[in-house]
Amino acid sequence: MRELKIFAVVAIFSGILYYGVEPFAHGQMHKHVDSNGLVYDGKADIAEASKDKKEAKTKFWAEVAEIAKLKGDVAAGEGGYAMCMGCHMDGIPNMGGVVPPSLEHAGAIYDKNYLIALVKDPAMASNVDHKYADTMMHPMGSVGSMFPTPQSIADVVAYLQAKKAGDVTPKVAYEEACMRCHANRYGKLTHLGTAPVTKSNIMTGYDVEGMKFKQKVAEEQALVAAYMGKLPPDLSIIYRARSHHFLETLIENPQGQLAGTAMPRVGLNQNGMDKVMKYLQETGDPSKPKREALGPWVIGFFVIFTILAYLWKQAHWRDLH
Amino acid sequence: MAHFKKANSLNEWMDQRLGVNTLKKVMQSEYWIPKDINFLWAMGMVLAATFGILVVSGIFLLMYYIPDTKLAFDSVNYITMTEVGYGWLWRHVHGIGASLVFLIIYIHMFTGIYYGSYKRGRELIWLSGMLLFVLFSAEAFSGYMLPWGQMSYWAGMVITNLFEGFSPDFAGGALNSPALVEWIRGDYVPDQAFLGRFFMLHVFLMPLMIIGVIVLHFGTLRLPHVNNQEGADIDFDEAAALWKAGNKKESKVIPFSPVFLSKDVFVLGVYFILFFYLVFYNFSFAMDPVNFDPADGLKTPAHIYPEWYFLWSYEILRPFSKDLGLLAFIFAQGIFFALPFLDRSPNVAPAGRRGLFNIWFWILLIDCIILTFMGKLPPEGIWNVIGFWAAITFFALWIALPIITMLEKKK
Ligand code: HEM
Numbered sequence: 001m002r003e004l005k006i007f008a009v010v011a012i013f014s015g016i017l018y019y020g021v022e023p024f025a026h027g028q029m030h031k032h033v034d035s036n037g038l039v040y041d042g043k044a045d046i047a048e049a050s051k052d053k054k055e056a057k058t059k060f061w062a063e064v065a066e067i068a069k070l071k072g073d074v075a076a077g078e079g080g081y082a083m084c085m086g087c088h089m090d091g092i093p094n095m096g097g098v099v100p101p102s103l104e105h106a107g108a109i110y111d112k113n114y115l116i117a118l119v120k121d122p123a124m125a126s127n128v129d130h131k132y133a134d135t136m137m138h139p140m141g142s143v144g145s146m147f148p149t150p151q152s153i154a155d156v157v158a159y160l161q162a163k164k165a166g167d168v169t170p171k172v173a174y175e176e177a178c179m180r181c182h183a184n185r186y187g188k189l190t191h192l193g194t195a196p197v198t199k200s201n202i203m204t205g206y207d208v209e210g211m212k213f214k215q216k217v218a219e220e221q222a223l224v225a226a227y228m229g230k231l232p233p234d235l236s237i238i239y240r241a242r243s244h245h246f247l248e249t250l251i252e253n254p255q256g257q258l259a260g261t262a263m264p265r266v267g268l269n270q271n272g273m274d275k276v277m278k279y280l281q282e283t284g285d286p287s288k289p290k291r292e293a294l295g296p297w298v299i300g301f302f303v304i305f306t307i308l309a310y311l312w313k314q315a316h317w318r319d320l321h
Numbered sequence: 322m323a324h325f326k327k328a329n330s331l332n333e334w335m336d337q338r339l340g341v342n343t344l345k346k347v348m349q350s351e352y353w354i355p356k357d358i359n360f361l362w363a364m365g366m367v368l369a370a371t372f373g374i375l376v377v378s379g380i381f382l383l384m385y386y387i388p389d390t391k392l393a394f395d396s397v398n399y400i401t402m403t404e405v406g407y408g409w410l411w412r413h414v415h416g417i418g419a420s421l422v423f424l425i426i427y428i429h430m431f432t433g434i435y436y437g438s439y440k441r442g443r444e445l446i447w448l449s450g451m452l453l454f455v456l457f458s459a460e461a462f463s464g465y466m467l468p469w470g471q472m473s474y475w476a477g478m479v480i481t482n483l484f485e486g487f488s489p490d491f492a493g494g495a496l497n498s499p500a501l502v503e504w505i506r507g508d509y510v511p512d513q514a515f516l517g518r519f520f521m522l523h524v525f526l527m528p529l530m531i532i533g534v535i536v537l538h539f540g541t542l543r544l545p546h547v548n549n550q551e552g553a554d555i556d557f558d559e560a561a562a563l564w565k566a567g568n569k570k571e572s573k574v575i576p577f578s579p580v581f582l583s584k585d586v587f588v589l590g591v592y593f594i595l596f597f598y599l600v601f602y603n604f605s606f607a608m609d610p611v612n613f614d615p616a617d618g619l620k621t622p623a624h625i626y627p628e629w630y631f632l633w634s635y636e637i638l639r640p641f642s643k644d645l646g647l648l649a650f651i652f653a654q655g656i657f658f659a660l661p662f663l664d665r666s667p668n669v670a671p672a673g674r675r676g677l678f679n680i681w682f683w684i685l686l687i688d689c690i691i692l693t694f695m696g697k698l699p700p701e702g703i704w705n706v707i708g709f710w711a712a713i714t715f716f717a718l719w720i721a722l723p724i725i726t727m728l729e730k731k732k
Pocket of ligand 1: 362364365368426429430439446448449451452454538
């Protein structure tokens with residue numbers, strides 16, 4: 001009994017210690033940012049905006065909500081989509097700082113309201129309008145003039161949601177949503193995609209093709225860095241460096257977590273978010289499934305070990321008192 | 322040359338050459354342990370076992386680690402964690418082991434303080450134990466540099482900065498030595514030379530010294546024997562004779578092996594259940610998230626804090642000006658060594674029966690925990706105030722110790 005009491009004292013003090021340096025301290029260190037539930041209605045944008053911007057933002061998001069009510073025509077949207085492809089087609093080079101991403105699964109990973117906002121005014125939609133005197137200067141900024149009417153916007157978004165909404169793997173979701181800015185070297189992704197398989201020359205030991213690709217990546221990085229003011233970090237192991245909640249709320253509204261950051265909002269829907277997070281977890285914490293498979297066995301082993309040790313101890317201590 | 326007879330068994334053969342039977346007696350079957358002890362006396366073996374685990378897991382990690390500032394981060398985070406079979410397991414075991422070893426060291430130390438196990442012939446046990454604490458701290462710190470993440474880099478920067486000593490105005494600048502910092506780093510800032518030498522310390526010199534001092538620590542235990550729950554002064558020869566005569570019930574002692582060992586092993590079992598629970602399901606307290614960002618000398622992390630086990634001494638330094646803080650820090654590092662000499666009472670008894678000392682003990686424990694909390698919280702507002710007063714309390718306690726123990730009645 002006395003031993004149990006002593007054990008309780010030790011356990012309580014250790015527990016308090018743990019609580020203080022972990023949950024409590026981390027709760028105090030990081031400000032808590034609430035998620036908006038992946039609803040893109042500009043609530044946070046308007047709340048954070050400076051006085052002179054508030055009005056414009058309120059108006060913008062109100063218009064987005066209006067367009068969202070319109071019924072889009074998929075067939076009409078197909079013609080509009082051709083204009084998107086002028087910039088978003090496969091193999092297009094860097095444009096104003098980044099390579100425009102593939103839109104193959106845009107309807108599957110982005111939220112409808114966000115897409116509407118994006119086609120209306122990309123800088124406003126991704127909450128980086130403060131970087132531009134005229135939001136038309138955003139690399140995709142001219143899109144607004146191509147879709148001047150609310151109906152044309154509703155149509156192209158309806159098209160994306162109907163025709164570009166196939167199943168998407170975690171990796172592809174990452175490639176389309178993040179890769180143009182963030183490499184992932186553990187996932188073998190560069191800003192220009194997966195490095196091609198090349199061989200070194202056996203006589204010289206040099207892999208000329210590989211080096212050429214590296215040079216292209218380096219040049220691309222320079223452009224991205226110039227556009228963003230810094231090279232966005234490689235996200236290989238970000239999953240262990242930040243909490244799940246932080247990552248989700250950062251993607252939803254970067255300004256909320258890092259005020260003034262150059263990272264634009266990426267308006268993912270639930271499916272897109274789950275897929276991107278899954279990919280980050282696969283590259284950053286690949287041992288999770290293995291841990292879960294092995295853990296019970298190891299712990300079970302030590303439970304049995306402890307029971308046997310207890311019996312052994314009893315055999316020796318029984319007749320000591 | 323000694324005269325050797327033909328041996329009739331392997332045991333005899335070994336005994337002739339190595340005296341294994343004597344060794345067994347001295348270290349196991351006739352190493353007498355008081356019967357009246359609790360599981361806290363198993364903490365020493367728990368520490369020894371944890372150290373063993375750290376060595377084994379460390380060897381596996383060492384096979385893939387690359388001590389190069391450009392490659393170190395990926396060598397642990399990618400190669401070991403992804404490409405090496407069970408590499409993640411060794412890494413988590415090593416991380417949890419490094420953290421838990423300090424929890425157990427602190428429990429072990431406070432047990433010693435509570436039961437007065439540093440007095441009456443046991444001073445060297447305490448001093449060698451403190452030496453182990455210092456060496457483990459150095460081992461932990463040097464190991465923390467190796468992944469070359471943000472915290473490695475910035476903790477390395479902050480801690481090596483301490484060696485600059487006092488400010489130039491203090492004592493005419495005699496104790497100001499930026500050159501020492503550069504000498505330790507091998508460079509102006511932490512870089513390749515820095516990583517290389519901390520790698521050497523972590524995988525070679527520190528473990529070697531630790532092993533040596535563990536042997537010394539065990540040696541210092543052999544003659545005074547371990548203490549017991551009542552602080553009773555046991556006549557070990559008499560008690561041992563009783564045991565050998567078969568009077569197990571009357572004897573106040575038990576042999577280390579197998580009787581005490583069987584209990585140690587049981588406690589180890591319970592400990593390992595906790596250990597592996599943490600390894601598989603709750604490891605981030607031991608592997609700080611910030612250190613999964615690669616080192617970047619141009620980007621200071623928002624919060625720089627050491628691992629939890631250094632927080633209390635970090636907090637003692639933090640509320641004060643540079644010079645005062647350094648003095649406070651040196652004091653905190655050294656003062657536990659002096660415990661056997663600052664406790665002026667001859668009584669060896671559990672603190673619970675020592676009046677004022679009992680109060681002193683619990684305040685010290687709680688104060689260290691408060692310091693630990695404050696060391697991690699951002700140094701602002703109320704946390705600063707609490708931290709300051711907790712640090713003052715820490716000094717006051719050590720100044721009061723000789724006085725209250727002198728007042729203590731002799732039992
Ligand atoms: C990894 C480091 C250490 C190892 C492997 C270790 C190991 C041991 C072992 C096996 C014992 C005997 C069993 C027991 O009483 O628990 C012991 C006793 C003791 N150790 Fe340690 N120890 C370590 C660190 C320390 C530290 C840091 C201190 C405090 C400064 C310390 C102070 C003591 C004292 C005072 C005793 C005697 C306890 C008594 O007589 O009741 N040890 N140690």
